[in-house]
Amino acid sequence: MRKVAVVGAGMTLFRRRLQETGKELSFEATRMALDAAKMEIGDVDAVIHGTAPDAFDGVHMKGEYLLDGSGGRRKPYMRVFTGGGTGVFSTIAGYWHVASGLADVALVVNEEKMSSCQPHPQSVFAHIWDPILDRPLKPNLVWIFAMEMNRYMTVHGIPYEDIARVAVKNKRNAVGHPCAQLADPNITLEDVMNSELMAWPVRRLDISPPSDGAAAVVLASEDVVRKRKLRDQAAWIKGVGWCIDSTMWTDRDLFFPEYVNRAAKMAYKQAKITSPRKEIDFAEPYDPFDYKELHHLEGLGLADKGKAGLMTREGITERDGDFPVCPSGGLLGVGNPIAATLGLKVGELYWQLTGQAGKRQIPNEVHTGVTQAWGDLMQYGCVVVMGA
């Protein structure tokens, strides 16, 4: 199996509404990543694009529509789509393009333009439900998160305060992120716990916002890293894993994300990690809601079931803590343009591991990080372990 490294990354601002078209956003992120990797589009052998529901951008087969902005013209171009998991999954697809030997350099570009959808991107989520079982009940997307959060809290007896603390941590962490939409250096636990009740137990500040944005990473084989002398700016992909659970979410107990656990085990096995909490230095789990960070830390085997909340309470997951989690500020702090969260997950791992995270740089030395994304109907988990 060929070794593959991330050698450059880029991302646009994440904002509720950006003026740039989806093609322009894709181009900006791609150009930044290529510049960072000291390459031109002619150096790229294959392009992988990740983008979530077509209905946001309002174009059927939107992967095709975005390909020229993504550098895909007259190249092997592939779109992959795993709902919210796409933020990390496209990197996994990029990984096998290079690891297989079919490409020496692969460009992974993720884009989302939720603001195109009128009157509100929320309406797209009406179409993710089963047409016979769920849709007639006119469900709101927040309901399913609320149900999962309730189950998680009740089974383990987790106080809401422990969950709200994650939102405070991440929105404060995001102050160091140049692209952040919702950074807030002064946010308090009371702010979160008193914010508007949406669907109990979920409150407004527990949720990450819809955003526009794009991000890109450049993947290169070991030979390319050597020939182009990119070792100092390379972060190696050590393990990848992905897993999908049954469509029938009402037949599953939502308190533990089994699909994240299996994806993690697959990635850890490849990375030869047997004690993840000891052998990994920091994590960027997917945090579209604050409780998801805890839920996913447990799924990733980085905390015992029901115990992730203690880590936040004790300051362990702060940027200067023993095990930093979401040093980027996460989706909660920076924004959630679904697939473009690539920049906050794989991108953040890259910048931290190569010492390029600026104000967000974790003070302790970090050598190995894990990132994870989640998607579909409480169904999809994908995990990437990187090291430098």
Place this chain on the structure above:
Amino acid sequence: MTDRIGRWPGAELGPKDLESGAVTTVRYRPEAKFAWSAGEAMSRFLAELQEGRLIARECKGCDRILFPPRMFCEECFRPTDTWVHVRDTGTIETYSISYLDTDARRIIEPILVGVVSIDGASPKMGIMHYFGGMTKDEIRIGMRVKAKWRRPEDRVGSVLDIEHFRPLREGER
């Protein structure tokens, strides 16, 4: 490198910029209409709902009663074996008290919604539905509930043939 980047791309727009014409926009509404064949399992499921009954499928391969019903078992990967009626009573597995409707508009009287596991099906097998006949302070995980059916003449073959699930009363089955 992130310190050396002076400009992070992106031009932010305000909430009114699209409507006010400050930014050139193009509008389009796609012609996107679908009618999904319900298929064998769901067609029978809906027909039974119209009759005021819940139906499941049994898989003899793993000895499970699958609800909602399906013609193939996803665990054994084999066709399921027989139709089995299940009860219209169950247990609340999880719920939410929602102050948002489907278009994210705020509502004053909350909607009580959640997952109810159905008696007679294998453990944890259930559906999402509304809860009623209880206040937001009374609802809890573990509550025993029963379907409140619409009148026969109002049923159309839909999950909405059940109005909601309400608390199971003392001595009821």
Place this chain on the structure above:
Amino acid sequence: MKVGIVGVGITPFRPSTPEFSWKELMYDGAQRAYADAGIDPRTDVDSFITCAEDYYEGFGIFDEFTPDQLGAVLRPMHTVGGDGIQGLANAYMQIQSGLAEVVVVESHSKASDILTFNGIVAHGLDPIWNKPLGGHPNYIAGLEMDAFLRGSGNTAKDCAHIAAGNRQAALLNSAAAYGARVTPEQVTASPALWAPLRSLDASVPADGCVVLVLAGEKAAHKMEAPPVWIQGIGWASDSPSLETREWVSPQYARLAAAMAYRLAKVRAPAGAFDLAEVDDKFSYKELQHLEALGLAKRGQSGKMARRGDLDGNGRLPTNVSGGSLGCGNVLDASGLHRAAEAALQIRGDAGKHQVDGAKRAVVQSWRGLPTATGAVAILGASG
């Protein structure tokens, strides 16, 4: 390491399948493929891939609705927003990377669930430059046919020959939906709805599901059917913009073929294959693709067709499956279907439409309007 096709499942294509939900249709395709390969998806498969688009299915995130009916619950799985051969490429790369040994690739069409098919196709157009023009999206194929005929010297009559021939060939394919004894004269007499494209020059949607099982060399040799090896694979996209793409000679096909030929070490494609399955969602596309793949010289594909070179007993049997024109347009499953047909040919399992001595095939796909994306796979009995 060699990668081979070890299982094939094709549901009979039909204009509509009201008795099946899309899940039940996928289950049918999958159980056929798994029976053919002699595998249990719950234990023998490492990764599953679906090739699908949300707007063809009518869901916001179609990926949600895929695992159960393929046996993929709590297994590695993903959706490719691309055509079936692009899906095969992903499987090929997963196996070559060592991430998986056995991979399942699925794609289907449940076009009969789409009430506004042309509206969906039109929804793929550029929202600023093209959507405002309105109209039936087949006008794009009409424009391309016009440019191709002028640029290559092939004629509309050549295209009519293809439109008739593929529908007739489909009569020998029990899985085809639209086999018919249509003559070239009937094609030429059909209404020129998007002149020069006539209504019988266009394929019509059908429902169907295709599932292939791929395996790396070691695992392949343990399976029931003899493996059909993927000797080369390639895919490419030209500009999505109608205004700046190449109209006469499809670059996506040329580039995809170049990549596949390089991997398969094919230097002279014109004589290298026993049969070809190339996209024919519109009749002119078959000719366009044959030339772009180097299987016919520029301007000569029409003559080859009329000489009988492309017939089942000709020099290069092409689309003996019946193609999209004869089998039905199964959307992103089209390429996967042709790969399945080619695999059956190489195995000697193609029944009434078997090409004698078929040992090596070139399979090509196009994603359909309004894309300029396609892929090529080269399949052979030897590795």
